[in-house]
Amino acid sequence: MSHEAVLHSHDSHGHDDHAHHETFLSKYVFSMDHKMIAKQFLITGMVWAVLGGLMSVLFRLQLGYPDASFPWLESILGKWAKGGQITPEAYYALVTTHGTVLVFFVLTAGLSGTFANFLIPLQIGARDMASPFMNMLSYWFFLTASIVMLCSLFVETGPFSGGWVAYPPLSALHDASPGSKSGMDLWIISMALFVVSSLLGGLNYIATILNMRTKGMSMTRLPLTIWALFFTAVLGVLSFPVLLSGFILLIFDRNFGTSFYLSDIFVNGVGALSNEGGSAILYQHLFWFLGHPEVYIILLPAMGMVSEIMSVNSRKPIFGYMAMLGSLFAIAVLAFLVWAHHMFVTGLNPFLGSVFVLLTLLIAVPSAIKVFNWLTTLWRGNIRFTPGMLFAIGFVSLFISGGLTGIWLGNAALDIHLHDTYFVIAHFHIVMGVASMFGMFAGVYHWFPKMYGRYLNNSLGYIHFWVTLAGAYMIFWPMHYEGLAGMPRRYFDFSIWESFKQFAELNRFISTVAMIVFATQILFLINFFYSIFKGRKVTDLNPWKSNTLEWTTPINPGHGNWPGEIPEVHRWPYDYGKDGVDFIPQDVPVGANESSH
């Protein structure tokens, strides 16, 4: 479709006066409206978050109570929990699926799929995405990937169980473990579909941000959310294809007798392989070339939304807009240059390792710039502690706590001790997992009124925030000590080692808190679904007194977002408290006596 045709079709959608026939299917299922697609991503992501969270509760149950038996487990897991105890195979499958689902389906598709789709057209002043059709395809590829992944949970030999990174030979040999059979085939098909979804989405986000901005919305007037989503999309478009290449080679190794990743190694239970010449390390390089940018694909959207929410709720301009933008760019560039810090113990050349140490530690610079800018945005602000704002502040707290341990782990010498221990688990769960989840919650609480025209319940929001924040620290902080003591990750049962017996109580504590936190998330779900239908109605066009364009649309914007003309932009989005005025939205022309920011 030509650009012109798109614009005209947008126009025709934009005017409410001519009735435009919408069936249930075209409105809710095969929707091409970016706002509906965003909601589809959000709900699918939430379903996966519940499933992935439930999996973590199940394997925490095993870690906390290794000797106990829970008959109800057998009724839900069947042969995977014979006698009420999770089997080792099931444990590994749960850990693997938890990781895959949370990283890719929740924090990638659920986070940027939701907010890129929802916010980009609304905040840049566009009627829809550049290609609404590709946008719909992006969701449908994601849903197909989800369904395939879901199916893999139910195959006879179980889902893939070799860890979310899917290292060969566990992933390349059918006989390496039960999960390496058809479970792995489905896993890899699902991931390939996911890569297609992310490519279609990413191209659309980039083209929309570059080409569809409204009049006056120059690049440096974009809200930081949009900049963050832009860099996220670029990272995704450039790193996922490398993973796809890696997976294609893996498929050949699995099914067509090649030796890309396999050499004449001896595998327990399989014997010496007939392969020769391949390298399992090659897979790790290809995987982590995606895997590390993936961390920032998860983090950057959260950073962008937190910047926006913090500025709005501190009633102050974001501190250092250009520095924020520059640090986003620096993080996006460095993201591609640090992947081998995941591979310090693979026999990497120590000199090469030291180069990766340097580049890794450099990320601390833009990260620190962002943190200080958030803190200085809060500084002497007129802070409104809405649940969204609390989650944004929680994000910063978690990002600092988890980021600092990143400096330990980024150091090749220290990493030899800490590698593959609970220290790593604690680090990445805090800095990337929980922090981005907080960014996502912040976004949902903040933009829920725009999404559904109703408010979420604040009291439930506060309970949700405090329990989740305290719980997150109580779960992951002690894991640092376990990791320092050498407790390795991905082990099924620690009770048989004398040296780890001391952690039995601590593990039980962590598991108990994990269950409480999981239960609290159900509170959020109730709040979410109840508020969609019964929440307090939004009566104010601009409930947060925000400057960005999404609040100039009607309370329940139709397809096309603005009933009339798209507003023209005259200023950056952070004119809070300027010249004694509380806030000046972006579409307000610059006054004659107004000072420049």
Next chain:
Amino acid sequence: MSNVTTASTKEAKWWNGGKSPFDVEYGKVMMWYFLMSDAFTFGAFLIAYGTVRFSTNGWPNPNEVFKSYPFAGEGTNAPLVFVSIMTFILIISSVTMVLAVHAGKMMDKKGVVRNMIFTIIGGIAFLSCQAWEWNHLHHEGAWWGMNPFINADGTASTTNFTNFFFTITGFHGFHVFSGVVINIIMLIMTLLNKFEQRGHYLMIEKAGLYWHFVDLVWVFVFTCFYLL
């Protein structure tokens, strides 16, 4: 929004946000980013190939492997002649694509149709050549996981020579095939006057970008497998 003009006018305003970072229409932005993405796919393949090749002790001599051509008898020794013809065909098809894009800019429908047909024929000819070459190698006993060729220094070779050859040339061939399909669709749309009605042949230009990219990738694949 009503004052949007068409692409064919030079002063066309694609974008009304002040200053456009790239003066192009959104589909072209998408195509460029897609090509960058795809370049990373091929880059990953070729780097994987390089990694494995240079950590292996020996590698077959391409002059020994690729020395036949269709209808030649057993024992023909014409190293790289056939693949040079293939490469020539593909590069010529890029030239005809350029001519098609140029004709599109001139709003010359006949020129577009003629050159698109040449480009499609070039693509199909390349694919046919590749099919013959694969078939020929297969008859010699080469396939994924099977390598009948010995290293240049006479030692036994690993299967990774054929593994990478078939995977990467196959992946490239799949791209050429997709390009031919896209070009056929473009040809049909041209014949149906779709672009005449729109007033511009931008779609031909975008298909052209993809086609040139596929040719460019072949230059690298050709260098890696046949020359080095």
